[in-house]
Amino acid sequence: MNDxxxxxxxxxxxxxxAFPTETVYGLGADARNPTALAKIFAAKGRPADHPLxxxxxxxxxxxxxxxxxxxxxxxxxxxxxxxxLTLILKRHPSVPNLVTGGQNTIGxxxxxxxxxxxLLHEFGSGIAAxxxxxxxxxxxTTAAHVQEELGESGEKNVAMILxxxxxxxxxxxxxxxxxSATPRILRPGAIxxxxxxxxxxxxxxxxxxxxxxxxxxxxPRVSGSLAAHYAPRTPLxxxxxxxxxxxxxxxxxxxxxxxxxxxxxxxxxxxxQHLIRRIASADFSQFAHDLYATLRELDAAGCDVILVxxxxxxxxxxxxxxxxxxxxxxxxxxxxxxxxxx
Ligand code: TXA
Ligand code: MG
Numbered sequence: 001m002n003d004x005x006x007x008x009x010x011x012x013x014x015x016x017x018a019f020p021t022e023t024v025y026g027l028g029a030d031a032r033n034p035t036a037l038a039k040i041f042a043a044k045g046r047p048a049d050h051p052l053x054x055x056x057x058x059x060x061x062x063x064x065x066x067x068x069x070x071x072x073x074x075x076x077x078x079x080x081x082x083x084x085l086t087l088i089l090k091r092h093p094s095v096p097n098l099v100t101g102g103q104n105t106i107g108x109x110x111x112x113x114x115x116x117x118x119l120l121h122e123f124g125s126g127i128a129a130x131x132x133x134x135x136x137x138x139x140x141t142t143a144a145h146v147q148e149e150l151g152e153s154g155e156k157n158v159a160m161i162l163x164x165x166x167x168x169x170x171x172x173x174x175x176x177x178x179x180s181a182t183p184r185i186l187r188p189g190a191i192x193x194x195x196x197x198x199x200x201x202x203x204x205x206x207x208x209x210x211x212x213x214x215x216x217x218x219x220p221r222v223s224g225s226l227a228a229h230y231a232p233r234t235p236l237x238x239x240x241x242x243x244x245x246x247x248x249x250x251x252x253x254x255x256x257x258x259x260x261x262x263x264x265x266x267x268x269x270x271x272x273q274h275l276i277r278r279i280a281s282a283d284f285s286q287f288a289h290d291l292y293a294t295l296r297e298l299d300a301a302g303c304d305v306i307l308v309x310x311x312x313x314x315x316x317x318x319x320x321x322x323x324x325x326x327x328x329x330x331x332x333x334x335x336x337x338x339x340x341x342x
Contacts, residue, residue, distance in 0.1 A: 003162055004115065008122035010159045011036075016043060018132045018146045019119055020164030021111035023084045023173050023189070024139040024292070025146045026055065026129030027158065028119075031065075037098040037128055043150055043157040046135040051101035052128040053086050053173075054108050057120035065092050065106055065126055072200050073178045079199045082112035084173040084190045099128050105179055115164035131172060136330060138230055138299075141167040141292045148296075170289035171319055176204070188319040190288060206315075207322065230292075230323050231330030232299035234259070236306040238328050244309050245269055251305055259298040262309035276301055280309060284316050291320065295327065306331070 001009075007017045014036040017028045027043060029036035031054045041048050054065055059077040062069060066089035073087050091099075091106040100106050108126075111117070120127060131139040133149040140146045143163035150158050174189030176196060184205040185193055193206040239247045244260070245267050251258045252272050260269065260277045269277065278294050281287045298306045308324060311317045 003160075004118045004122055007119055007160050007162055008124075011119075011123050011127065014039075015159035016040060016157055017119070018143075018150070018158055018161040019116055019127075019129070020113050020143070020162060020167060021055070021116045021129075022082075022113045022167060023111070023169045023171060024141055024167055025132040025143065025161075026111075026116075026127075027132035027146075027150070028055070028127040028129040030123075031099055031126035031128035032096065034096045034098055037096060039157050040128065040130060041098070044130060044133070044135050046130065048098065049101045050130075051103060051105075051107060052099050052130055054095075054099060054106060054126040054128050055116065055120060056108055056110050056126055057117065057124070058082075058110055061126065062089075062108065063092075065095055065108055066090055067092050070178055072183060072202065076176070076178075076196065076199060077110075080191060081110035082117060083110070084112070084169050085109060086173045086175040086187075088175060088177040088179060088186065090179055105177075107175060109173055113164055113167075115162055119162065136231060138232060138292050138295055138327075139172060141170050141289075145293070145296060166289075166293070168289065169285075170291055170293075171323055174319070188322050190285070190319060192315060192318065194315060206318070230326045231332075232295050232306060232327060233332065234299050234303055234306050235332035236295075236308060236324075236328045238310045238324055239307050241266060241309045244307065247307055248275065251307070256304040257302065259301050259303040259306045260309075261294060261298065261306065266309060276303065280311070284311075284320060287311065287317075288320055291323065 010017050011030050014033050016039050019028055029040050068090045086107045086109040088105050088107050095106055132146045133139050140149055143161050146161050169190050174191040175187040177184045177186050182203050185207045188207050193204050196204045248270050257274045261280045263280045263282050
């Protein structure tokens with residue numbers, strides 16, 4: 001029996017299987033099985049009211065999970081799936097409450113990874129899967145990261161980790177709420193607001209606009225929207241490229257060990273035995289691809305601070321800047337109190 005067949009059998013038996021997608025690794029369970037779904041929350045340490053994304057083999061399954069699907073959602077599904085786009089739709093009444101966090105909406109996507117697609121087709125139904133990390137930590141982009149995240153306390157919960165190599169995209173899918181008249185991006189990702197506007201020939205609210213118009217009654221809970229998400233344990237600070245040399249010098253002066261993520265074309269940086277440096281790509285896609293693995297590596301280096309040169313503040317870099325800001329907001333939880341909120 002090959003690994004994918006065994007993984008599908010484990011899912012049918014109510015077990016958890018971690019699997020690769022093009023964005024990050026997911027921690028999967030049968031989306032129709034409440035007992036299996038409960039194991040996801042236990043393994044991740046995630047509050048039960050945070051909804052899960054259901055992964056589908058293809059768009060023909062949409063009607064089993066969602067109702068009142070607008071034409072625009074079908075347009076986006078046809079154009080972007082398989083791919084890094086999650087659609088928020090009205091839930092089908094048969095969907096278990098644990099999937100939706102008790103809300104009347106559901107998040108669905110078809111991932112673009114051969115192992116994920118093989119698993120979904122073999123399984124034949126929806127697989128609920130959050131990112132396969134502890135709640136609030138950095139999402140895993142390799143099978144080894146999943147092992148680091150869930151190996152210890154999760155090993156009794158996670159029956160199998162499918163290894164599909166490093167994830168191509170590297171940051172989580174774009175989430176777009178299709179339940180209001182104008183679609184709203186709830187979490188930026190590799191598929192930009194502009195791309196969605198071009199596909200729909202219609203307006204799409206981006207995530208900043210969404211935050212401004214949010215109100216408690218109508219805002220779905222998106223755990224990725226908590227400030228303290230995607231965080232390393234070492235304090236992370238974003239720093240304008242021009243002020244990076246001075247910031248590094250000041251930290252070294254204080255006797256700190258410093259990790260730096262900065263582009264190749266940076267102003268001259270100090271060379272010091274207490275400084276380690278990784279090169280940040282000047283290309284958005286490559287930067288996103290490398291980001292979580294690099295943050296993990298720098299987090300493990302035993303430094304007192306991670307200084308990251310802030311990428312350009314524009315639409316192209318929106319999703320990466322979003323993750324970096326959250327990492328900065330939630331970092332340092334190993335010694336502080338923000339772990340509770342992460
Ligand atoms: O790329 C991804 O989306 C990855 C891979 C594994 O597919 N998954 C992922 O799942 O990032 P997770 O659970 O780590 O983040 C999913 C986000 C959460 O912030 C959750 O609150 C939000 O999606 N979400 C899920 N269902 C929702 C709903 N009905 N309404 C609003 N937000 C929802
Ligand atoms: Mg996550």
